[in-house]
Amino acid sequence: xxxxxxxxxxxxxxxxxxxxxxxxxxxxxxxxxxxxxxxxxxxxxxxxxxxxxxxxxxxxxxxxxxxxxxxxxxxxxxxxxxxxxxxxxxxxxxxxxxxxxxxxxxxxxxxxxxxxxxxxxxxxxxxxxxxxxxxxxxxxxxxxxxxxxxxxxxxxxxxxxxxxxxxxxxxxxxxxxxxxxxxxxxxxxxxxxxxxxxxxxxxxxxxxxxxxxxxxxxxxxxxxxxxxxxxxxxxxxxxxxxxxxxxxxxxxxxxxxxxxxxxxxxxxx
Amino acid sequence: xxxxxxxxxxxxxxxxxxxxxxxxxxxxxxxxxxxxxxxxxxxxxxxxxxxxxxxxxxxxxxxxxxxxxxxxxxxxxxxxxxxxxxxxxxxxxxxxxxxxxxxxxxxxxxxxxxxxxxxxxxxxxxxxxxxxxxxxxxxxxxxxxxxxxxxxxxxxxxxxxxxxxxxxxxxxxxxxxxxxxxxxxxxxxxxxxxxxxxxxxxxxxxxxxxxxxxxxxxxxxxxxxxxxxxxxxxxxxxxxxxxxxxxxxxxxxxxxxxxxxxxxxxxxxxxxxxxxxxxxxxxxxxxxxxxxxxxxxxxxxxxxxxxxxxx
Amino acid sequence: xxxxxxxxxxxxxxxxxxxxxxxxxxxxxxxxxxxxxxxxxxxxxxxxxxxxxxxxxxxxxxxxxxxxxxxxxxxxxxxxxxxxxxxxxxxxxxxxxxxxxxxxxxxxxxxxxxxxxxxxxxxxxxxxxxxxxxxxxxxxxxxxxxxxxxxxxxxxxxxxxxxxxxxxxxxxxxxxxxxxxxxxxxxxxxxxxxxxxxxxxxxxxxxxxxxxxxxxxxxxxxxxxxxxxxxxxxxxxxxxxxxxxxxxxxxxxxxxxxxxxxxxxxxxxxxxxxxxxxxxxxxxxxxxxxxxxxxxxxxxxxxxxxxxxxxxxxxxxxxxxxxxxxxxxxxxxxxxxxxxxxxxxxxxxxxxxxxxxxxxx
Numbered sequence: 018x019x020x021x022x023x024x025x026x027x028x029x030x031x032x033x034x035x036x037x038x039x040x041x042x043x044x045x046x047x048x049x050x051x052x053x054x055x056x057x058x059x060x061x062x063x064x065x066x067x068x069x070x071x072x073x074x075x076x077x078x079x080x081x082x083x084x085x086x087x088x089x090x091x092x093x094x095x096x097x098x099x100x101x102x103x104x105x106x107x108x109x110x111x112x113x114x115x116x117x118x119x120x121x122x123x124x125x126x127x128x129x130x131x132x133x134x135x136x137x138x139x140x141x142x143x144x145x146x147x148x149x150x151x152x153x154x155x156x157x158x159x160x161x162x163x164x165x166x167x168x169x170x171x172x173x174x175x176x177x178x179x180x181x182x183x184x185x186x187x188x189x190x191x192x193x194x195x196x197x198x199x200x201x202x203x204x205x206x207x208x209x210x211x212x213x214x215x216x217x218x219x220x221x222x223x224x225x226x227x228x229x230x231x232x233x234x235x236x237x238x239x240x241x242x243x244x245x246x247x248x249x250x251x252x253x254x255x256x257x258x259x260x261x262x263x264x265x266x267x268x269x270x271x272x273x274x275x276x277x278x279x280x281x282x283x284x285x286x
Numbered sequence: 287x288x289x290x291x292x293x294x295x296x297x298x299x300x301x302x303x304x305x306x307x308x309x310x311x312x313x314x315x316x317x318x319x320x321x322x323x324x325x326x327x328x329x330x331x332x333x334x335x336x337x338x339x340x341x342x343x344x345x346x347x348x349x350x351x352x353x354x355x356x357x358x359x360x361x362x363x364x365x366x367x368x369x370x371x372x373x374x375x376x377x378x379x380x381x382x383x384x385x386x387x388x389x390x391x392x393x394x395x396x397x398x399x400x401x402x403x404x405x406x407x408x409x410x411x412x413x414x415x416x417x418x419x420x421x422x423x424x425x426x427x428x429x430x431x432x433x434x435x436x437x438x439x440x441x442x443x444x445x446x447x448x449x450x451x452x453x454x455x456x457x458x459x460x461x462x463x464x465x466x467x468x469x470x471x472x473x474x475x476x477x478x479x480x481x482x483x484x485x486x487x488x489x490x491x492x493x494x495x496x497x498x499x500x501x502x503x504x505x506x507x508x509x510x511x512x513x514x515x516x517x518x519x520x521x522x523x524x525x526x527x528x529x530x531x532x533x534x535x536x537x538x539x540x541x542x543x544x545x546x547x548x549x550x551x552x553x554x555x556x557x558x559x560x561x562x563x564x565x566x567x568x569x570x571x572x573x574x575x576x577x578x579x580x581x582x583x584x585x586x587x588x589x590x591x592x593x594x595x596x597x
Numbered sequence: 598x599x600x601x602x603x604x605x606x607x608x609x610x611x612x613x614x615x616x617x618x619x620x621x622x623x624x625x626x627x628x629x630x631x632x633x634x635x636x637x638x639x640x641x642x643x644x645x646x647x648x649x650x651x652x653x654x655x656x657x658x659x660x661x662x663x664x665x666x667x668x669x670x671x672x673x674x675x676x677x678x679x680x681x682x683x684x685x686x687x688x689x690x691x692x693x694x695x696x697x698x699x700x701x702x703x704x705x706x707x708x709x710x711x712x713x714x715x716x717x718x719x720x721x722x723x724x725x726x727x728x729x730x731x732x733x734x735x736x737x738x739x740x741x742x743x744x745x746x747x748x749x750x751x752x753x754x755x756x757x758x759x760x761x762x763x764x765x766x767x768x769x770x771x772x773x774x775x776x777x778x779x780x781x782x783x784x785x786x787x788x789x790x791x792x793x794x795x796x797x798x799x800x801x802x803x804x805x806x807x808x809x810x811x812x813x814x815x816x817x818x819x820x821x822x823x824x825x826x827x828x829x830x831x832x833x834x835x836x837x838x839x840x841x842x843x844x845x846x847x848x849x850x851x852x853x854x855x856x857x858x859x860x861x862x863x864x865x866x867x868x869x870x871x872x873x874x875x876x877x878x879x880x881x882x883x884x885x886x887x888x889x890x891x892x893x894x895x896x897x898x899x900x901x902x903x904x905x906x907x908x909x910x911x912x913x914x915x916x917x918x919x920x921x922x923x924x925x926x927x928x929x930x931x932x933x934x935x936x937x938x939x940x941x942x943x944x945x946x947x948x949x950x951x952x953x954x955x956x957x958x
Contacts, residue, residue, distance in 0.1 A: 042423050129578065144334055264418055
């Protein structure tokens with residue numbers, strides 16, 4: 018509903034001001050990572066340097082945290098893609114008793130505060146007598162990442178004509194051939210986008226992780242520890258920038274992947 | 287003739303045909319792994335948590351006994367604990383209001399005036415901060431609000447240092463410094479959840495037929511009247527949908543109350559402390575029931591308002 | 598049977614002869630029903646479709662014709678009853694094991710494949726060697742007169758071209774039965790008429806069974822050897838186009854196929870003197886004068902409207918203040934000045950032989 022009327026100045030000011038507000042902290046983090054000063058958060062900035070990057074990447078604890086986060090996010094993404102796609106494939110077309118409930122259960126882990134999911138999983142792990150380790154982190158992350166993949170894939174399933182699947186079977190392809198030749202290529206970008214979002218979500222996750230992690234420290238946990246006991250401020254700034262980039266770049270990719278797909282489908286109609 | 291390859295294909299065909307004929311089996315096979323995960327691991331955990339909220343915590347031995355008691359829930363009503371609930375509730379409400387006031391004009395501009403390049407720009411510009419690392423965003427605010435940091439520098443440059451002092455001296459809003467004040471905490475909460483408010487409002491405004499606004503103006507309504515009588519009621523489901531996020535996310539958060547604002551527990555920090563430092567899992571579990579109930583009520587209210595269609 | 602047909606396919610069509618006793622059966626439906634919960638999409642349908650026949654399923658939307666096609670294709674299973682394809686029970690046989698291919702209403706071309714890859718797909722999943730399937734796909738493209746468009750993607754084609762690709766994709770598998778689900782529905786009128794001619798020619802050339810679903814009675818009448826008329830999940834009538842038009846067996850068929858004056862109940866007895874509902878085509882009625890003969894019926898009424906259609910004109914005559922009869926006359930007779938004007942009292946008449954009795958009162 019575009020308007021041809023002229024936009025009042027105050028509205029334009031609020032809109033662009035709001036966008037600036039949303040991006041200001043991101044800019045600040047990017048700027049401070051290159052600041053020469055060592056001690057505190059003082060402003061204005063003192064000068065430009067790259068030495069904190071070198072210092073950060075020389076720290077074994079940071080490298081360990083990055084590796085751990087990457088590993089967790091990768092395995093979580095894989096599990097979320099498998100579970101989310103299966104759920105979407107089962108639920109997109111048929112309606113049956115209990116379907117709404119099942120959908121609600123998938124959404125619950127992101128609808129409820131992370132602290133509840135985290136503490137619930139923790140208490141269950143304790144009751145089951147499991148030690149907290151790498152796999153309990155992955156279990157926690159997968160629980161709330163499935164829905165991201167599920168949402169993306171089920172939306173694509175709904176847009177993909179059911180006729181394509183029927184046409185494939187009609188032409189002689191069995192279920193497995195139809196899946197690999199027809200379904201997979203059609204949902205590929207949705208899978209990728211969902212996977213990328215799941216990866217970013219897992220890489221950045223902190224609340225559930227604080228409950229489900231044992232002695233392991235993911236990158237966000239490392240950051241949180243730094244914030245509660247401030248040390249090595251410049252290195253913290255660098256790590257913050259790295260985490261920011263690790264979440265932003267995948268999101269941008271996911272956005273362009275799903276958008277590009279839609280415009281292609283649109284031109285086909 | 288039956289080479290291994292051939293029999294492999296025959297097997298695949300047989301499986302496919304079996305699943306085709308038994309479509310319920312096929313459906314079950316697809317649903318089983320996710321359902322096992324969610325039904326057992328996740329729902330089981332939530333149930334375990336609920337059960338634990340009825341366990342007894344022995345203050346002397348600092349151990350949990352599997353003996354049922356209502357005591358944890360009674361403790362919630364103690365003045366100290368109830369204060370925590372009220373404090374969290376007040377903050378969640380304030381954050382939702384603030385986000386709605388700031389988010390509405392931005393969403394309105396996006397729909398009504400952002401055309402061409404601005405359209406994609408605004409969409410990404412709202413989406414990016416929403417998905418950017420939560421912990422880094424909060425960290426960034428601690429940097430901005432710190433004494434001697436950016437915020438103070440700009441305020442002093444503008445000669446508003448004294449104004450800030452007197453603002454921070456006010457009760458309920460203030461605190462020692464920006465980063466330890468309620469105001470600072472409200473700002474950070476609102477910042478973090480603002481995109482979650484903008485997007486649902488935007489999609490609900492998008493669904494309003496622009497002719498309605500023209501018709502209202504044509505019938506003699508001034509812009510303010512059109513806003514109050516046409517735009518706001520029609521966009522309300524979007525506002526409520528957005529507030530589901532701002533309210534619920536604030537209600538369950540525990541990182542921001544730890545890092546920004548004055549001392550004094552939030553529900554989230556209380557749960558974390560009870561569970562971690564004290565080891566009183568039953569009390570922590572009882573505390574988590576509060577957000578579950580409040581959020582449940584809130585979602586029911588939102589559904590009545592038609593907010594789920596705006597999601 | 599097939600040999601006779603390819604020698605003179607026209608014979609079949611023009612005389613509308615029902616299929617002979619010795620016909621080879623392609624598809625047989627035995628009291629087939631399909632229910633969706635309470636909804637009876639298809640209610641005890643029985644039909645036999647001959648090998649090499651152009652068989653149409655005609656009916657308004659929701660009448661069950663598409664459901665019937667989907668049951669034959671194997672996309673759905675009948676709730677009760679059985680379907681035999683070339684004599685074999687198809688119950689529980691998935692679509693990929695049926696010697697039947699479908700042309701879909703929205704074409705259902707795979708968007709991520711080129712047109713050639715679309716056509717090759719059926720051969721590929723059946724394990725036909727690459728060189729052979731390339732050659733056969735190219736032949737199929739040539740058959741639908743689009744030899745140069747194989748490298749493009751479906752969305753780069755026009756609606757008519759996509760329709761041809763969909764046809765080629767089905768035919769390249771050399772099915773013995775081709776199912777077509779409103780294949781021309783999305784095309785504009787000129788293109789649709791052209792494709793009707795081509796489809797019919799193609800069917801004659803290949804000699805395979807076409808089962809053609811449409812809601813367009815003109816399309817069904819002009820192309821088919823036989824037509825099955827569906828209404829509300831039931832079969833109203835299966836017959837040649839000529840018989841369907843001239844001898845409709847139910848009120849619904851009389852109304853749905855062409856335009857007809859259907860008279861039911863008490864007025865039918867009053868007009869014809871016989872206890873039957875009947876229908877009479879507008880072109881079989883004319884303006885008359887004088888008393889009727891034993892072979893004709895005359896009734897008087899008032900002319901309330903005249904519609905001019907170019908080649909013919911249609912006159913609406915009101916009988917006894919309630920019944921409305923349509924009368925159709927070729928336009929050259931409009932030059933004659935004996936023709937009445939709106940508001941005139943007129944008498945219309947028809948031969949009893951032109952009346953179709955539709956059922957006892």
